[in-house]
Amino acid sequence: xxxxxxxxxxxxxxxxxxxxxxxxxxxITGKSGIGKNTLIDTVYKNMIPVAEVHKDDHxxxxxxxxxxxxxxTRTSLLGMIAAKEALSDAGITDINHARTGLISATSxxxxxxxxxxxxxxxxxxxxxxxxxxxxxxxxDSTEKIADLLGVKDFISTVSTACSSSANSIMTGxxxxxNGKLDRVIAGGTDSLTLFTxxxxxxxxxxxxxxxxxxDDTRSGLNLGEGAGFVVLESEESxxxxxxxxxxxxxGYGNACDAYHQTASSPEGNGAYLAMxxxxxxxxxxxxxxxxxxxxxxxxxxxxxxxxxxMLRLFNRKIPPFSSTKAFTGHTLGASGGVEAVISxxxxxxxxxxxxxxxxxxxxxxxxxxxxxxxxxxSVNHVLSNSFGFGGNNSSLIFSKN
Amino acid sequence: MSIYINGIGCISPQLSTDGGLFSGVxxxxxxxxxxxxxxxxxxxxxxxxxxxxxxxxKMGAAAAKICxxxxxxxxxxxxxxxxxxxxxxxxxxxxxxxxxxxxKMLAPTTFIQSTHNTTAAQIAILLSCNNYNMTYxxxxxxxxxxxxxxxxxxxxxxxxxxxxxxxxxxxxGMFAISTxxxxxxxxxxxxxxxxxxxxxxxxxxxxxxxxxxxxQQTPSTYCRLEAVEMLYKPKDEQxxxxxxxxxxxxxxxxxxxxxxxxxxxxxxxxxxxxxGKVLAPFEKSRLAYYKHLCGEYHTSAAxxxxxxxxxxxxxxxxxxxxxxxxxxxxxxxxLIYNHYLGSxxxxxxxxxx
Numbered sequence: 001x002x003x004x005x006x007x008x009x010x011x012x013x014x015x016x017x018x019x020x021x022x023x024x025x026x027x028i029t030g031k032s033g034i035g036k037n038t039l040i041d042t043v044y045k046n047m048i049p050v051a052e053v054h055k056d057d058h059x060x061x062x063x064x065x066x067x068x069x070x071x072x073t074r075t076s077l078l079g080m081i082a083a084k085e086a087l088s089d090a091g092i093t094d095i096n097h098a099r100t101g102l103i104s105a106t107s108x109x110x111x112x113x114x115x116x117x118x119x120x121x122x123x124x125x126x127x128x129x130x131x132x133x134x135x136x137x138x139x140d141s142t143e144k145i146a147d148l149l150g151v152k153d154f155i156s157t158v159s160t161a162c163s164s165s166a167n168s169i170m171t172g173x174x175x176x177x178n179g180k181l182d183r184v185i186a187g188g189t190d191s192l193t194l195f196t197x198x199x200x201x202x203x204x205x206x207x208x209x210x211x212x213x214x215d216d217t218r219s220g221l222n223l224g225e226g227a228g229f230v231v232l233e234s235e236e237s238x239x240x241x242x243x244x245x246x247x248x249x250x251g252y253g254n255a256c257d258a259y260h261q262t263a264s265s266p267e268g269n270g271a272y273l274a275m276x277x278x279x280x281x282x283x284x285x286x287x288x289x290x291x292x293x294x295x296x297x298x299x300x301x302x303x304x305x306x307x308x309x310m311l312r313l314f315n316r317k318i319p320p321f322s323s324t325k326a327f328t329g330h331t332l333g334a335s336g337g338v339e340a341v342i343s344x345x346x347x348x349x350x351x352x353x354x355x356x357x358x359x360x361x362x363x364x365x366x367x368x369x370x371x372x373x374x375x376x377x378s379v380n381h382v383l384s385n386s387f388g389f390g391g392n393n394s395s396l397i398f399s400k401n
Numbered sequence: 402m403s404i405y406i407n408g409i410g411c412i413s414p415q416l417s418t419d420g421g422l423f424s425g426v427x428x429x430x431x432x433x434x435x436x437x438x439x440x441x442x443x444x445x446x447x448x449x450x451x452x453x454x455x456x457x458x459k460m461g462a463a464a465a466k467i468c469x470x471x472x473x474x475x476x477x478x479x480x481x482x483x484x485x486x487x488x489x490x491x492x493x494x495x496x497x498x499x500x501x502x503x504x505k506m507l508a509p510t511t512f513i514q515s516t517h518n519t520t521a522a523q524i525a526i527l528l529s530c531n532n533y534n535m536t537y538x539x540x541x542x543x544x545x546x547x548x549x550x551x552x553x554x555x556x557x558x559x560x561x562x563x564x565x566x567x568x569x570x571x572x573x574g575m576f577a578i579s580t581x582x583x584x585x586x587x588x589x590x591x592x593x594x595x596x597x598x599x600x601x602x603x604x605x606x607x608x609x610x611x612x613x614x615x616x617q618q619t620p621s622t623y624c625r626l627e628a629v630e631m632l633y634k635p636k637d638e639q640x641x642x643x644x645x646x647x648x649x650x651x652x653x654x655x656x657x658x659x660x661x662x663x664x665x666x667x668x669x670x671x672x673x674x675x676x677g678k679v680l681a682p683f684e685k686s687r688l689a690y691y692k693h694l695c696g697e698y699h700t701s702a703a704x705x706x707x708x709x710x711x712x713x714x715x716x717x718x719x720x721x722x723x724x725x726x727x728x729x730x731x732x733x734x735x736l737i738y739n740h741y742l743g744s745x746x747x748x749x750x751x752x753x754x
Contacts, residue, residue: 004681106538109538118500134582155633159537159586160534160535161709175553178557204507258530261522342638388518391525392521
């Protein structure tokens with residue numbers, strides 16, 4: 001496929017920081033964002049830890065200079081903050097100067113407000129404040145971001161559960177490679193909701209303590225919230241703008257496990273295929289990969305399956321890897337975007353970030369992740385994995401210029 | 402590269418799976434919304450799925466299977482769906498349980514099935530298809546995004562053929578909410594004559610239509626899918642017209658070459674005005690509409706694409722879709738123009754093979 005796609009801007013908000021600088025500081029100092037739930041009114045408030053952005057909706061709106069928050073869901077606000085930062089980081093001041101698109105992603109859209117509406121609506125369909133349901137649709141947050149940034153040329157939204165924003169980055173890259181757009185703001189956003197807390201709790205895959213990805217004692221994930229966006233540009237567009245790209249999006253792969261709606265196949269077939277496709281597209285060898293930012297949710301099923309897929313892909317010679325979900329929690333539809341930004345930071349800063357809370361390798365795998373911050377490391381090629389319900393598996397490869 | 406529609410499966414409120422609609426049998430609804438006619442699901446999906454899955458998943462999986470059978474393709478190179486609202490029934494059921502049971506003792510099934518990508522994933526499981534699997538969820542751009550991704554992948558040789566579909570389900574809960582929001586009228590009575598009563602609100606509908614898009618023509622080919630374009634919040638009708646002219650000229654066509662425009666008029670006086678203005682230059686084209694047959698929903702363009710592909714294949718326009726008189730003979734190019742609540746405008750260009 002012709003054309004190259006470069007990353008010229010990054011933006012992020014999560015439990016470990018409201019922007020790129022704060023996020024990097026937390027990653028370097030080993031500060032996890034997982035803690036007590038203070039924002040979602042659930043009966044599990046004191047039992048299930050979460051990784052929440054430590055600002056209420058009014059405070060988030062304040063960052064954007066918005067006074068009236070009625071039309072802005074938390075998912076929208078998080079997305080707007082991260083996408084705006086990415087655009088500004090790329091040095092883009094005139095959005096209509098080149099053909100620009102926005103591909104966002106979310107798993108639950110405005111559910112945070114819909115569930116408030118539903119409590120009143122459930123027993124009486126004439127009840128419930130409509131302002132709390134009107135922004136339910138996934139496309140709502142994308143249009144809010146597009147309107148804030150002035151994006152007109154192409155907008156769309158992806159929802160493939162937890163791989164959503166890896167897929168939005170992939171679609172963004174494809175639009176550039178096909179010559180339809182010059183640059184794309186791509187990523188995703190999701191806020192914590194009662195719906196997802198109860199959903200994952202019903203599946204019994206929420207850890208009551210801080211999650212321990214790739215650890216033998218792992219017992220589930222911690223839900224998080226946030227948004228992560230990257231600015232993708234064609235070679236020509238990046239050269240014109242003069243902003244030195246952080247890296248190139250050299251490969252991507254999307255494969256379906258086609259095994260079960262929520263469980264991954266034990267051998268991680270879909271995960272293997274997604275990584276293999278990305279590697280094949282990048283024309284790199286598996287030995288070229290310097291770091292893998294794994295999906296690593298901390299559930300029994302994911303980590304075993306992903307580990308098996310990695311053992312197969314890397315022929316048992318596993319490169320340094322870590323899950324950064326013990327920092328950010330699992331931000332669901334935003335995680336691919338959040339981890340894309342973290343992968344770019346690894347390249348930009350020559351750092352490998354630790355897999356917090358790890359002590360014992362998984363018996364079947366004997367894989368040991370990076371457990372402390374590694375500085376001054378040559379990080380040229382990073383593989384980032386995002387796997388979702390439905391066996392929707394996606395991998396991205398970021399390469400230093 | 403040319404892209405061909407080589408198979409279709411369309412489940413809709415009309416008799417779209419057995420040719421009934423094209424032989425002139427029109428289903429008329431008088432309740433709240435236009436509801437899909439269920440096929441005999443056990444012909445297409447396993448009994449466990451027919452029992453457990455939400456309606457949209459069943460409709461989608463059955464439409465996908467019908468489409469693949471129609472095309473003769475067993476394993477598509479990718480599965481790409483578009484859905485504005487996703488699995489509403491399962492989402493509502495999980496919300497209901499969660500609230501009624503005070504978050505205790507919840508069964509995970511409805512949560513598992515509530516994610517927007519469930520149907521695409523379930524089709525992959527049915528086919529054991531490990532290929533690219535994707536779901537777009539952007540209001541009136543959902544299905545169009547799925548088509549654009551498909552076209553790009555076939556163009557670039559990433560896949561030779563792709564199963565692409567648009568699907569949305571209506572539920573009593575969502576109907577009640579949308580009606581309160583003014584999107585729909587409180588009853589679909591009179592849907593068949595969209596023009597008779599101009600008022601605000603449209604008629605609620607639903608549907609699932611899948612298409613096998615292929616890089617090569619086969620005996621089962623319906624037509625060529627030339628282009629899909631989306632236009633977000635155009636400032637006026639001139640911007641839409643400009644986009645149409647640009648699209649046509651990119652395919653060496655002029656307005657006069659469009660033999661039929663199938664438009665998304667939905668009976669809502671707040672939003673229908675733009676169709677007349679945008680389509681005014683199409684003086685020589687036949688004008689047709691479709692939402693009186695399927696109702697209004699985010700992915701109704703998938704029904705329009707089914708209808709258009711059938712028209713090109715059969716070389717015949719059913720009289721009940723025409724707005725003006727059918728006085729021309731040629732039937733080569735069809736343009737579908739639709740918009741969702743004035744924000745999401747889309748164009749689909751088709752050509753006879």
